[in-house]
Amino acid sequence: LKQHLAILLWATDPDAPHLCATPFFHASAAAAMDIEVEVFFTSKSIRLLEKGVADHVYVGEGKERSVAGYMREAHGHGAKFFACSQAMAAHGVREESLIPEVAGHAGAAAFMARALDESWATLSY
Amino acid sequence: MIVLRGCAFPDDRLYHAQHNVWVQRGVDGLVTLGATSFGVALAREFMGFVPKPAGTVVEADRAVGVVELWKTMVSVRTPVAGTIVSGNGAAMKDPTLINRDPYGAGWLVKLEVPDWEQARTALLEGGAVGPAFEAAMDLERFDGPEDA
Numbered sequence: 079l080k081q082h083l084a085i086l087l088w089a090t091d092p093d094a095p096h097l098c099a100t101p102f103f104h105a106s107a108a109a110a111m112d113i114e115v116e117v118f119f120t121s122k123s124i125r126l127l128e129k130g131v132a133d134h135v136y137v138g139e140g141k142e143r144s145v146a147g148y149m150r151e152a153h154g155h156g157a158k159f160f161a162c163s164q165a166m167a168a169h170g171v172r173e174e175s176l177i178p179e180v181a182g183h184a185g186a187a188a189f190m191a192r193a194l195d196e197s198w199a200t201l202s203y
Numbered sequence: 204m205i206v207l208r209g210c211a212f213p214d215d216r217l218y219h220a221q222h223n224v225w226v227q228r229g230v231d232g233l234v235t236l237g238a239t240s241f242g243v244a245l246a247r248e249f250m251g252f253v254p255k256p257a258g259t260v261v262e263a264d265r266a267v268g269v270v271e272l273w274k275t276m277v278s279v280r281t282p283v284a285g286t287i288v289s290g291n292g293a294a295m296k297d298p299t300l301i302n303r304d305p306y307g308a309g310w311l312v313k314l315e316v317p318d319w320e321q322a323r324t325a326l327l328e329g330g331a332v333g334p335a336f337e338a339a340m341d342l343e344r345f346d347g348p349e350d351a
Contacts, residue, residue: 079255079259103274103276107271107276110278111255111268112278148274151276
Protein backbone atom coordinates (compact mmCIF):
# COMPACT_ATOMS: atom_id res chain seq x y z
CA LEU A 79 0.00 0.00 0.00
CA LYS A 80 1.48 3.36 -0.99
CA GLN A 81 1.70 5.79 1.91
CA HIS A 82 1.84 9.06 -0.03
CA LEU A 83 -0.54 10.75 -2.46
CA ALA A 84 0.02 13.92 -4.48
CA ILE A 85 -3.05 15.52 -6.06
CA LEU A 86 -2.72 18.07 -8.86
CA LEU A 87 -5.63 20.46 -9.29
CA TRP A 88 -5.55 21.90 -12.77
CA ALA A 89 -9.12 21.78 -14.11
CA THR A 90 -10.80 22.16 -10.70
CA ASP A 91 -12.12 25.59 -11.52
CA PRO A 92 -14.50 27.55 -9.27
CA ASP A 93 -16.31 28.56 -12.47
CA ALA A 94 -17.18 24.85 -12.89
CA PRO A 95 -18.49 24.14 -9.38
CA HIS A 96 -19.66 20.60 -10.16
CA LEU A 97 -15.99 19.59 -10.53
CA CYS A 98 -14.81 21.08 -7.27
CA ALA A 99 -15.84 18.70 -4.45
CA THR A 100 -14.56 15.32 -5.66
CA PRO A 101 -10.81 16.06 -5.42
CA PHE A 102 -11.17 17.11 -1.78
CA PHE A 103 -13.44 14.17 -0.96
CA HIS A 104 -10.79 11.86 -2.38
CA ALA A 105 -8.09 13.71 -0.45
CA SER A 106 -10.14 13.23 2.73
CA ALA A 107 -10.57 9.51 2.07
CA ALA A 108 -6.83 9.01 1.64
CA ALA A 109 -5.83 11.20 4.57
CA ALA A 110 -8.40 9.44 6.78
CA MET A 111 -6.46 6.25 6.03
CA ASP A 112 -3.35 7.96 7.43
CA ILE A 113 -1.91 8.43 3.94
CA GLU A 114 0.24 11.55 3.55
CA VAL A 115 -1.64 13.80 1.14
CA GLU A 116 -0.39 16.87 -0.68
CA VAL A 117 -2.67 18.96 -2.90
CA PHE A 118 -1.06 21.20 -5.52
CA PHE A 119 -3.24 24.08 -6.71
CA THR A 120 -2.35 25.31 -10.17
CA SER A 121 -3.98 27.11 -13.11
CA LYS A 122 -7.42 28.55 -12.20
CA SER A 123 -7.68 26.11 -9.28
CA ILE A 124 -5.46 28.55 -7.41
CA ARG A 125 -8.51 30.76 -6.92
CA LEU A 126 -9.94 28.20 -4.48
CA LEU A 127 -7.14 29.22 -2.11
CA GLU A 128 -8.27 32.84 -2.06
CA LYS A 129 -10.11 33.82 1.11
CA GLY A 130 -13.87 33.67 0.60
CA VAL A 131 -13.88 32.10 -2.86
CA ALA A 132 -14.54 28.45 -1.98
CA ASP A 133 -17.07 29.51 0.65
CA HIS A 134 -19.36 30.60 -2.17
CA VAL A 135 -18.85 27.63 -4.50
CA TYR A 136 -21.48 24.89 -4.20
CA VAL A 137 -21.58 21.58 -6.01
CA GLY A 138 -25.30 20.96 -6.04
CA GLU A 139 -28.54 22.88 -6.20
CA GLY A 140 -29.21 22.28 -2.52
CA LYS A 141 -26.22 24.35 -1.37
CA GLU A 142 -25.89 22.03 1.63
CA ARG A 143 -22.14 22.26 1.81
CA SER A 144 -19.70 24.64 0.15
CA VAL A 145 -16.45 23.55 -1.47
CA ALA A 146 -14.70 25.27 1.43
CA GLY A 147 -16.35 22.68 3.68
CA TYR A 148 -14.86 19.86 1.64
CA MET A 149 -11.49 21.61 1.68
CA ARG A 150 -11.57 22.09 5.46
CA GLU A 151 -12.45 18.43 5.95
CA ALA A 152 -9.48 17.29 3.83
CA HIS A 153 -7.20 19.69 5.68
CA GLY A 154 -8.60 18.48 8.99
CA HIS A 155 -7.66 14.92 8.07
CA GLY A 156 -4.12 16.13 7.45
CA ALA A 157 -3.97 17.00 3.74
CA LYS A 158 -1.49 19.79 2.97
CA PHE A 159 -2.32 22.50 0.44
CA PHE A 160 0.34 24.07 -1.77
CA ALA A 161 -0.08 27.15 -3.95
CA CYS A 162 1.69 27.42 -7.31
CA SER A 163 3.46 30.79 -7.44
CA GLN A 164 3.18 31.01 -11.23
CA ALA A 165 -0.56 30.35 -11.08
CA MET A 166 -0.90 33.03 -8.42
CA ALA A 167 0.83 35.54 -10.68
CA ALA A 168 -1.17 34.49 -13.75
CA HIS A 169 -4.52 34.82 -12.00
CA GLY A 170 -3.78 37.82 -9.81
CA VAL A 171 -3.89 36.01 -6.48
CA ARG A 172 -1.98 37.91 -3.83
CA GLU A 173 -0.05 36.32 -0.98
CA GLU A 174 -2.09 38.09 1.69
CA SER A 175 -5.34 36.80 0.19
CA LEU A 176 -4.47 33.12 0.70
CA ILE A 177 -6.46 31.09 3.22
CA PRO A 178 -4.53 30.06 6.36
CA GLU A 179 -4.71 26.36 5.44
CA VAL A 180 -2.04 26.91 2.73
CA ALA A 181 1.14 25.12 3.87
CA GLY A 182 3.44 26.79 1.37
CA HIS A 183 4.33 27.31 -2.27
CA ALA A 184 5.05 24.48 -4.67
CA GLY A 185 4.68 24.26 -8.40
CA ALA A 186 5.51 22.12 -11.40
CA ALA A 187 8.89 20.92 -10.23
CA ALA A 188 7.58 19.84 -6.84
CA PHE A 189 4.67 17.91 -8.35
CA MET A 190 6.97 16.27 -10.92
CA ALA A 191 9.27 15.17 -8.11
CA ARG A 192 6.30 13.39 -6.55
CA ALA A 193 5.19 11.90 -9.87
CA LEU A 194 8.65 10.45 -10.49
CA ASP A 195 8.95 9.03 -6.99
CA GLU A 196 7.58 5.48 -6.97
CA SER A 197 6.56 5.70 -3.33
CA TRP A 198 4.00 8.39 -4.23
CA ALA A 199 0.70 7.92 -6.05
CA THR A 200 -0.52 10.88 -8.11
CA LEU A 201 -3.96 12.01 -9.24
CA SER A 202 -4.90 14.95 -11.44
CA TYR A 203 -8.23 16.76 -11.51
CA MET B 204 -25.67 -4.89 28.85
CA ILE B 205 -25.52 -1.15 29.48
CA VAL B 206 -27.93 1.14 27.63
CA LEU B 207 -27.05 4.84 27.48
CA ARG B 208 -29.40 7.33 25.80
CA GLY B 209 -30.78 4.58 23.58
CA CYS B 210 -27.38 3.08 22.71
CA ALA B 211 -26.51 -0.45 23.82
CA PHE B 212 -23.08 -1.56 25.05
CA PRO B 213 -22.97 -5.37 25.44
CA ASP B 214 -20.95 -6.70 28.40
CA ASP B 215 -19.06 -9.32 26.38
CA ARG B 216 -16.50 -6.93 24.88
CA LEU B 217 -14.18 -4.03 25.61
CA TYR B 218 -14.52 -0.43 24.43
CA HIS B 219 -12.63 2.71 23.52
CA ALA B 220 -14.65 5.90 23.91
CA GLN B 221 -12.39 8.27 21.95
CA HIS B 222 -12.35 6.06 18.85
CA ASN B 223 -15.93 4.96 19.48
CA VAL B 224 -15.18 1.30 18.84
CA TRP B 225 -15.61 -2.05 20.54
CA VAL B 226 -12.96 -4.77 20.65
CA GLN B 227 -13.46 -8.47 21.33
CA ARG B 228 -10.89 -11.26 21.48
CA GLY B 229 -12.16 -14.53 20.03
CA VAL B 230 -11.32 -18.10 20.97
CA ASP B 231 -8.97 -18.18 17.97
CA GLY B 232 -6.98 -15.33 19.55
CA LEU B 233 -7.94 -12.86 16.84
CA VAL B 234 -9.29 -9.49 17.91
CA THR B 235 -12.41 -8.15 16.20
CA LEU B 236 -13.06 -4.41 16.06
CA GLY B 237 -16.32 -2.66 15.25
CA ALA B 238 -18.26 0.56 15.68
CA THR B 239 -20.32 1.13 18.82
CA SER B 240 -24.04 1.79 18.58
CA PHE B 241 -23.22 5.36 19.70
CA GLY B 242 -20.80 5.71 16.81
CA VAL B 243 -23.43 4.36 14.46
CA ALA B 244 -26.00 6.85 15.78
CA LEU B 245 -23.57 9.74 15.20
CA ALA B 246 -22.73 8.51 11.71
CA ARG B 247 -26.38 7.98 10.76
CA GLU B 248 -25.95 6.18 7.44
CA PHE B 249 -22.86 4.30 6.34
CA MET B 250 -22.37 4.64 2.59
CA GLY B 251 -19.02 2.91 2.24
CA PHE B 252 -16.39 1.05 4.18
CA VAL B 253 -12.83 0.34 3.05
CA PRO B 254 -10.38 -1.43 5.38
CA LYS B 255 -6.64 -1.34 4.92
CA PRO B 256 -5.36 -4.52 3.21
CA ALA B 257 -4.75 -7.73 5.12
CA GLY B 258 -1.16 -7.87 6.33
CA THR B 259 -0.98 -4.16 7.13
CA VAL B 260 0.72 -3.50 10.45
CA VAL B 261 -0.97 -0.72 12.39
CA GLU B 262 0.10 1.08 15.53
CA ALA B 263 -2.40 1.91 18.25
CA ASP B 264 -4.54 4.96 17.46
CA ARG B 265 -3.88 4.71 13.73
CA ALA B 266 -6.43 4.05 10.98
CA VAL B 267 -7.46 0.53 10.04
CA GLY B 268 -9.85 1.83 7.43
CA VAL B 269 -12.21 4.59 6.45
CA VAL B 270 -15.97 4.89 6.38
CA GLU B 271 -17.84 7.08 3.96
CA LEU B 272 -20.83 8.92 5.38
CA TRP B 273 -23.10 11.48 3.76
CA LYS B 274 -20.62 14.01 2.34
CA THR B 275 -17.92 13.16 4.84
CA MET B 276 -15.13 10.67 5.50
CA VAL B 277 -14.25 9.28 8.90
CA SER B 278 -11.19 7.29 9.99
CA VAL B 279 -11.73 4.01 11.78
CA ARG B 280 -8.99 3.97 14.40
CA THR B 281 -7.80 1.02 16.42
CA PRO B 282 -6.94 1.45 20.09
CA VAL B 283 -4.70 -1.64 19.93
CA ALA B 284 -1.61 -2.26 17.79
CA GLY B 285 -1.57 -5.29 15.54
CA THR B 286 -1.70 -6.73 12.05
CA ILE B 287 -4.88 -6.62 10.01
CA VAL B 288 -5.95 -10.17 9.20
CA SER B 289 -9.14 -9.34 7.36
CA GLY B 290 -11.74 -6.68 6.70
CA ASN B 291 -15.43 -7.45 6.71
CA GLY B 292 -16.22 -8.10 3.05
CA ALA B 293 -19.94 -8.24 3.73
CA ALA B 294 -19.84 -4.73 5.25
CA MET B 295 -17.82 -3.50 2.28
CA LYS B 296 -20.51 -4.77 -0.09
CA ASP B 297 -23.39 -3.58 2.09
CA PRO B 298 -22.28 -0.83 4.52
CA THR B 299 -25.79 -0.64 5.99
CA LEU B 300 -24.85 -3.85 7.82
CA ILE B 301 -22.84 -1.59 10.14
CA ASN B 302 -26.01 0.37 10.90
CA ARG B 303 -28.17 -2.69 11.32
CA ASP B 304 -25.87 -4.96 13.34
CA PRO B 305 -22.80 -3.10 14.65
CA TYR B 306 -22.04 -5.74 17.29
CA GLY B 307 -22.52 -8.71 14.96
CA ALA B 308 -22.46 -8.98 11.18
CA GLY B 309 -21.40 -5.32 10.90
CA TRP B 310 -17.96 -5.80 12.44
CA LEU B 311 -15.15 -3.93 10.65
CA VAL B 312 -11.74 -5.64 10.88
CA LYS B 313 -10.00 -8.56 12.55
CA LEU B 314 -6.50 -8.07 13.94
CA GLU B 315 -3.72 -10.23 15.21
CA VAL B 316 -2.56 -8.50 18.39
CA PRO B 317 0.85 -9.68 19.60
CA ASP B 318 0.54 -8.51 23.20
CA TRP B 319 -3.13 -8.67 24.14
CA GLU B 320 -2.60 -8.28 27.88
CA GLN B 321 -0.73 -5.04 27.37
CA ALA B 322 -3.10 -3.85 24.64
CA ARG B 323 -6.23 -4.35 26.71
CA THR B 324 -5.00 -1.85 29.32
CA ALA B 325 -6.02 0.90 26.88
CA LEU B 326 -9.59 -0.39 26.77
CA LEU B 327 -12.66 0.11 28.94
CA GLU B 328 -14.61 -2.70 30.55
CA GLY B 329 -17.26 -3.24 33.19
CA GLY B 330 -18.16 -0.20 35.25
CA ALA B 331 -15.74 2.07 33.40
CA VAL B 332 -17.73 1.89 30.15
CA GLY B 333 -20.78 3.91 31.22
CA PRO B 334 -19.09 7.05 32.58
CA ALA B 335 -16.66 7.26 29.64
CA PHE B 336 -19.40 7.07 27.04
CA GLU B 337 -21.68 9.40 29.03
CA ALA B 338 -18.87 11.96 28.86
CA ALA B 339 -18.39 11.32 25.14
CA MET B 340 -22.12 11.77 24.57
CA ASP B 341 -22.11 15.02 26.53
CA LEU B 342 -19.24 16.25 24.38
CA GLU B 343 -21.26 15.54 21.24
CA ARG B 344 -24.46 16.93 22.82
CA PHE B 345 -26.03 13.60 22.00
CA ASP B 346 -29.45 12.85 23.43
CA GLY B 347 -30.21 9.67 21.55
CA PRO B 348 -30.49 8.15 18.08
CA GLU B 349 -32.74 10.15 15.74
CA ASP B 350 -34.83 7.09 14.92
CA ALA B 351 -35.23 6.05 18.57
